[in-house]
Every structure is written in C-alpha cells, then in structure tokens.
Amino acid sequence: MKKRIAVLASGRGSNFQAVLDAIRAGTVPAACVALITDNPEAYAIERAEKAQVPVLIIDYTSFPDRAGYEQALLAAMQECGAELFVLAGYMRILGSGIVRAFPDRIMNIHPALLPSFPGLHAQRQAVLHGVKVAGCTVHFVDECLDGGPIILQTCVPVMEDDDEDTLAGRILEREHECYPEAIRLFCEDRLVIEGRRVRIR
Numbered sequence: 123m124k125k126r127i128a129v130l131a132s133g134r135g136s137n138f139q140a141v142l143d144a145i146r147a148g149t150v151p152a153a154c155v156a157l158i159t160d161n162p163e164a165y166a167i168e169r170a171e172k173a174q175v176p177v178l179i180i181d182y183t184s185f186p187d188r189a190g191y192e193q194a195l196l197a198a199m200q201e202c203g204a205e206l207f208v209l210a211g212y213m214r215i216l217g218s219g220i221v222r223a224f225p226d227r228i229m230n231i232h233p234a235l236l237p238s239f240p241g242l243h244a245q246r247q248a249v250l251h252g253v254k255v256a257g258c259t260v261h262f263v264d265e266c267l268d269g270g271p272i273i274l275q276t277c278v279p280v281m282e283d284d285d286e287d288t289l290a291g292r293i294l295e296r297e298h299e300c301y302p303e304a305i306r307l308f309c310e311d312r313l314v315i316e317g318r319r320v321r322i323r
C-alpha cells in the first residue's frame with residue numbers, strides 16, 4: 123500500500139528530486155501528493171511541475187505576521203492529507219503548533235552527523251572545526267532544532283583540501299541515497315520510535 127507523502131522545500135530541491143526519482147523507480151512505495159514551498163522562486167517548483175506534483179506556495183512575506191503564515195501552512199499540510207511530511211531544504215523553522223500536529227510524521231535531512239553541527243552552515247562548521255569525518259542525518263522532527271530521533275546517518279571523509287563547498291558536494295551525494303532510503307523504511311512501516319532511538323524492523 124502506497125503512503126501519501128508531501129515535500130517541503132525552499133530552494134533547488136535536489137533532495138526532492140532524489141525522492142521523486144526513487145518513487146518513479148519503484149524503490150519508495152509512496153505517492154507524492156504535494157510540494158509545499160515558502161519561496162515562489164524555488165527551483166523545486168519546476169521539478170514538481172515536471173513530475174505533475176501539485177504545488178502549494180505559502181509565501182511567508184505575504185502574511186502580516188508569523189502566526190498568519192503558520193496558520194496557512196498548518197491548513198495546507200492538513201488539507202493535502204499526507205501521512206508523512208519530508209523537509210528537504212525547507213529554510214524556515216516549523217512552529218511548535220505544526221510539529222505537535224504531526225507527531226513522528228515529519229522528517230528532516232541535515233548535512234552533518236547530528237548532534238554535531240546543528241543549525242545553519244553545517245558543512246562550514248565541520249570544516250572550521252577540523253573534523254575528519256562528516257556526513258548527513260535523517261531524523262524525525264520534534265520541537266528541538268535538528269534534535270529529533272535519528273533514523274539514518276551516512277558518513278563521508280573530510281579531505282585535507284576540502285572547503286565548505288567541496289565537502290557539501292560530497293555530503294549531498296550521500297543525502298540523495300539516504301533520504302529515499304529513510305522514506306522507504308517509513309513507507310514500509312519499518313521504523314519504530316522508542317524514546318530517542320529509532321529501531322529499524
């Protein structure tokens with residue numbers, strides 16, 4: 123049985139594309155019912171249109187305040203009827219009202235091995251810190267920024283001559299494998315959350 127998923131993206135949407143490709147290839151048993159974006163210029167919109175995925179634009183700047191935007195976003199998420207929401211480069215923090223409305227039903231990918239380097243510019247943080255191993259983390263979203271239960275992690279080496287961009291590129295290749303895999307496990311009902319731990323059945 124296919125699960126209904128919706129993707130939230132603000133920018134280029136390469137992870138969104140990887141998910142769409144995996145659905146089309148039949149490796150992820152899901153139907154993508156919506157792309158939700160806060161950015162009317164997002165390249166992710168073109169990707170959605172090509173794949174005939176409905177686009178919902180909830181433009182932050184068109185609301186008088188944050189509460190108005192969050193109300194509209196919550197309504198859009200409820201109306202699209204997705205069983206899983208996939209954050210793929212969604213550049214706004216989801217308010218606690220939204221997180222509480224979809225417990226264990228929102229996933230995020232972060233370009234670092236959490237709990238190291240949460241927040242913005244994770245790859246830059248990793249290079250500046252001098253770590254030798256970096257990577258990406260797929261996790262469930264809770265009310266703590268980049269802090270929810272971890273589903274999958276993949277690591278990559280940090281090379282001597284890496285800068286933020288070369289490291290980001292190496293991590294991104296792994297993101298495109300890791301995210302569809304985590305979504306596949308969710309869609310197959312194989313993820314069991316026990317406290318902070320996510321067990322894979």
Ligand code: GRF
Nearest residue numbers: 134135136137211231232233
């Ligand atoms: C990725 O590095 C992801 O880990 C982070 O934002 C970036 C989004 O890239 N959350 P893209 O829009 O999927 O290409």
